[in-house]
Amino acid sequence: MKFEIIMINKFTRMLALSLIAVMTLYCPHVVAKTPVLEIEIKDHLFFPATIEIPANTKVKLLIINRDSTSEEFESYDLNREKVIAGNRKAVIFVGPLSVGEYEFFGEFYPKTAQGKIVVIANE
Numbered sequence: 001m002k003f004e005i006i007m008i009n010k011f012t013r014m015l016a017l018s019l020i021a022v023m024t025l026y027c028p029h030v031v032a033k034t035p036v037l038e039i040e041i042k043d044h045l046f047f048p049a050t051i052e053i054p055a056n057t058k059v060k061l062l063i064i065n066r067d068s069t070s071e072e073f074e075s076y077d078l079n080r081e082k083v084i085a086g087n088r089k090a091v092i093f094v095g096p097l098s099v100g101e102y103e104f105f106g107e108f109y110p111k112t113a114q115g116k117i118v119v120i121a122n123e
Helices: 004-028
Strands: 037-043 045-047 050-054 060-066 069-075 080-084 091-092 100-106 114-120
Touching: 037 050, 060 080, 080 091
Parallel strands: 037 060, 050 114
Antiparallel strands: 037 045, 060 091, 069 080, 069 100, 100 114
């Protein structure tokens, strides 16, 4: 009896993995990639300072700190904060977001390191 249950469980697992593999190959829209947007920190400024993303879309922000000093990506609007060491990279996921503007700034240099994400309606 135990042997039959183990075989059924193995069969079920293999069937599920096979279905996932087939869906990945033949239904690429089901496994859509998250868009990646790069933001650089240089001379305590964000480049670009304004980025646009489509509404209702999850986005991966790749933040590259070109300065030798650390900076903290901070956003009350996005409820995100992350320290990025000098000459390092960090990833922050945002969204899906509604149409509007979402400000962010550098916690360590708030007077110069400022930016915003503008979320635009899908066409």
